[in-house]
Structures are given as C-alpha cells and as structure tokens.
Amino acid sequence: MYQFSFYNPTRIEFGAEKEKRMGEFMAQFGVCKTLIVYGSERIKKSGLFDSVVAGLKEKGIEFVEMGGIKSNPVLSKVNEGIVLAKQFGADSILSIGGGSCLDSAKAIAAGTCYEGDVWDFFIGKKVEKALAIFDIMTLAATGSEMNSGGVVMNEQTLQKYSIKGTPLFPKVSVINPQLQSTVSRDYLVYSAADIIAHSIEGYFTASIQPEIINMQIEANIKTVIKTTEILLENPHDLDARGDFAWAATMALNGLTYVGTKGASYPNHMIEHAMSAVCDVPHGAGLSVVMPAWMKWWKKRNLAQFERFAREIFGLQGADAGIEALKAWFDKIGTPTTLAQLKIEGKVLEQVIDNATQNALDWQMSDIYTREAIAEVFALAKN
C-alpha cells in the first residue's frame, strides 16, 4: 500500500489583471516592506512593473528593487538580494518574472533569515525560516509558483543545485495567462519540454506509482501537447495559454508525485550539467536529454514505456513512444540533439564530469556512473 504526506498552502490567483491586486494580497499577510526581484527591463517597458507598484503603494507597502536575474539564475545575484533585503529590513520578497526569478527569490527569502552562507541550504541544511514569498509569473514552466523548491547555480563551483523547505511555499502566486502570451516562440517550446520533463521523471523512475497518478500525469502531458500546438498557431489564445500555465503548475505542485516511491530526476540531474557548463536554456537541454535517456532507461520499466506510447500517442511499443516524443519535439522546434546545441568534444567531457558530480551529490551515483552518463549523451549526439 502506498503512503504519502501532502501539504501545499500556496494560494493561486489566476486570471486577467490579478497582478494589479498583488498589493492587496500582500497586505492580507501583513506585508510592510518588500524586495521586488525581476529579470530584464522588459517588465518596466511593458508597464507591468508600474501596475504592480501602484497596487503596493495603495496599500502603503514600501519596496526596493533588484533587476537583472537571468535564466539559469546564479548565486551571486542571490547574495546581492540578501544584502539588499537585510539592509532594507524587508519582510517579504516579490518576484516578477519566470521560474528563475522566483527560485532566486526563494533563496533570498531563506538567506535573509539566516546568518550563515545561503549555499548551506543547497547542500543539505534545513530551511527553518524565510521571508514571505509572493510572485507574478511571466512564464509558465517550472511549477515553482506552487512548490517549496528552487534551483540556483553556484558559478564558482558550477553546481546547479536546489533549495527546498516548507517556508519556501509562496504565500500567493499570480498567474495571468495574458502576461505570458508575449513569451517568445523559443521559450514556449522550451517550457513545453520542461513541463513534460517534470511529468515523466516520476512516471518512468518510480518503483511504486499509483494508477490514479499515472492517469493524471497522462492527462497533463496531453494538455501540454495540445495547447503547445494551439499556441504555436495563435500565441494569444488565452484559454490554451491558461491550460498550458495550469499544466505547468500541476506538473510540479506535488500532486503528481503523491504515493510514488523511488522517483528520481535523472533528466534534470543530467541537464543541469548542460546549463551549468554551457548556459543552454533548461528546457532546450531537457528536450535533448529526454529522448536519449528514455532509450537508455526503457528496459528497466518496459511496461510503463509501452503504456506511455499507447496513452500519449496511441502507438504500440516502447520505441514508438520515444520516437514520437522526439518527433514532436522536432516538430515544435525544441532541440533534440547535442549537435544542435553545439555541445561536443572537450565541452561535452566537461558536461559529463559535471553531471557525474551531480549524481554523487544527488545520491544517484549507484546508477549514474560516468560511463552511464556518457552512454546517455552518446544517444543524444545526432
């Protein structure tokens, strides 16, 4: 019989113009002083920043700001944010951006309540306390808006590792599909790959996987496939944008992992090395790793791969399902080979080294030896 604890206190505010009410939502939690973190200056040009700030001012919430968070977010920015939040006496962090921005915000929220080095949390220290976290998502992919984890890269050690803990659940996450409809075509398809990766990691690796969870994951993957195709045709289809965004949230809010046992994240473990060494977009790295990893792993869970082929693509046989996923990635235009990312030779060796270290640190080195990782990459070459 399977077992689990499930707890997810994040409030989701989904829909048009909800970002304008962020001040009201934050005031409900007693927020007085916040650090706003964001990525590019686009949110200022678009008027998004001003419309959020107007809501904060209406509730008397003071703020300071820090822009410049990039995708594959880095530890130095987190440390900069911690200094700023401490100086300002922030009681909360507001992220306006995608998953990278929110993940940085989570690390800043934990680091501000801690005297030591924030990296401690990435290498095992428990997060006991954090500033209150709020976010407005401008990109759907990571699911960070409804979970208690985040990923940041230590640029000095090239470790792209994660922080997690109950205090890191956002208090309120705003998802307005309209804000996400200006995402570039590239980032849409990378996001699709990321959501599918979140869906399949447990699906293929868990030794115990409840039937109901299989069915829910399949519904989620089919939603991503369907809505990505609609959005490539018409980026402003807001219902499809909404379904896509909610599929992203549902893929990693814990619900598709309840009752599973032994689930691991090998695609992420391998891809993080690519992001860390080559700074490739996370989703683009994932769409390269997934088909290769699936070929490499399929013999260990053949029935599940056959099921995947049948349920997702209406095909017979494990290989057919893997090829269909790869073909679909090709069709939507997210890369599927290392050649496309120009990862080869010495750089590839560095990536393999980095992934091998991840495997050690993530306690996955029993299966993911250097040789095994090299085998997966060999299947991803062309």
Next chain:
Amino acid sequence: MYQFSFYNPTRIEFGAEKEKRMGEFMAQFGVCKTLIVYGSERIKKSGLFDSVVAGLKEKGIEFVEMGGIKSNPVLSKVNEGIVLAKQFGADSILSIGGGSCLDSAKAIAAGTCYEGDVWDFFIGKKVEKALAIFDIMTLAATGSEMNSGGVVMNEQTLQKYSIKGTPLFPKVSVINPQLQSTVSRDYLVYSAADIIAHSIEGYFTASIQPEIINMQIEANIKTVIKTTEILLENPHDLDARGDFAWAATMALNGLTYVGTKGASYPNHMIEHAMSAVCDVPHGAGLSVVMPAWMKWWKKRNLAQFERFAREIFGLQGADAGIEALKAWFDKIGTPTTLAQLKIEGKVLEQVIDNATQNALDWQMSDIYTREAIAEVFALAKN
C-alpha cells in the same frame, strides 16, 4: 480567459497506520483538548478508537467523546456536540468516521466559536472562526477531508443544507485505505456513485470549463470505475482502495473546479431532498438521479455529453454514454430507479416539494421549477 482563486491548506496524511500518529499531528497544532466525534460503536470494537486515543494520551491531549452520528447527519447532533465542546473547553474537533461524521464536526467547530444558532451558517452567515478540525476517514466518498464544506440536515425543517468557509478546512486528514477496506459492498458502490456525481456536476453544468479540467475529471472518473470493479472482486486490494480514496478526495478538493464558471450541483440539490424525506443513502439517491438528470439536461450541453460517452466509455453519442453509466450502476449494484428505493405516490410528491424548496434556497429555481424537477423524477421511475 478563465479566472480562479485556489487555496487548500489541508495536510493529507495517507497510508498505513497514520491514524496512530494523529496525537502527534494534533500536537503540532498546539491542541490540548479535543472533542472526538464518531458514528457507530464499530470503531470501538475494531480497536480503532483505542489506537487513536493512545496516540492522543501520549501527547497529553485530553478529550471527551460523542458517538451516534448517522449518515445523513442531523442538526440536533451538531447542537449536542456544540454544547459538549463548549462545556469541555475544546480547542479542536477530531472526527473518526466518514463524511457525515466530518461534516458534523465542521458544523460543531464553527458553532462552538459562535454565540448564535449554528444553523445561521447554513443559510448564509459567513464562518469567521472555528475550532481546529482533524479527521480520520473510515469511508471514501464525500471529499470533505480536503475541502471547507459540510452538509447537515435540519430535521425540523427537512432542509439538508451546507456550511462552508475557509476556517473549515481540516488541519490534518488521515486517509488509511486499510481502515476503509471493511466498508460494506453497498456503501462501496454508493460511494462510487457519490464520487462520480462530484465529478460530473461541474463537468456538465459549467458554461466555462477549461480543457485541462475536463481531462483531469475524466481521469478521475475512469479511476473510480476501474477501482470499484477491482474492489468488488477483492475488497482488500489496498492499492485499488488507495486510488479509490484519493479519487474521492481529488473529486471535491477544488482542483476539478478551477477556472470553471457557472457550475451548479443539480444532482445534489435533487438528491438532498430524497435523503431528507426518505433517509436514503446519499450515494444510492445520486445513482438514481444522475442518469435521469443527464437525459433531461443533455440537450443543453450536447457536445460535452458526446465527449463523456467517448472518453469514459469509448462510445459514440450522448445517449450511449448515459445508458452506459446507468448500466454500470446496475452492474455494480447501486440503484438506478425510484422503484428500487420505493419512492412513489405521496412520498414522491413530498420529495419534489422539498427539492423545489432547495432550488429556491440554492438560487437554482430559474431552471429547476417544480415542473422541471418532476420531469427529472419521471425519467427516474423505472
């Protein structure tokens, strides 16, 4: 574009023997004195009560108890509980039983923190405060373990109405499929009907229904059909029992209603009249109402009924899907006609009167006139 707010802070503790840790879970919330509510004395004979109480004692939690809550729970018992909780100075309520027991507990939790008549909450007053609520589910059906609502009948007025409000989310709900494996065959199939009813109310009535929600609901219904059949063969298949229980929770924890607009609960509205007047088990009433209501409603949402036929039963055409659901209810042995429940003549008139009043009070009388309700019942006769 669709809109929603979603918030669900209930912690689920799912799996073997989790009920023994209830004392520990309650202590995490600072509980000192609790009122234990339950239904029949079976939980004492089975040892369940003692094993829970042992956990409470270990944490120094004092308690008083009130048994005798019956299915289709009644207001007089709620009032008895409120008196007891106030006298004892309870800071919390622990329900050990099914949905009726937990729904009563929710009403007691609200009523204990209120000087007026608890029925006020059932006719519109907002619940501002409640004792902390905990529960151990011995029956999967209502989904009450992960939502903020409850249904109780006022025996004086024969109104079977609901109470809801954020303070009524349970703090911790224990779902141990093993405890549910002794549920009678009858209550298993009634529960299946109840879960399917929770799934289809919004599915067929909402004027806006996100595609992702359609797919998640379908996954849930298919899980219920599959696992009910397994459990009828082998009541002790604990994986199927777990999937069945989790499908019950997922059907009414809010997730299958996000983004929907205009959803209503006509099957429940009509069935509550049957329970109120004739004291039929809720699920048995629902399996009679549903096929009749579906026939009556289908022309208003034909495409969705065709989709239901196709996705759930692999059939073409709205009627085929409705007939297949009715045939499945017949097969598992939950009633599908008023004749089976012996509801006819004057009693039926009384039921129709009661449902007509519900329609008024639930703001559904624009569609559900007395004539309309009589038409639905006419389709349920044989």
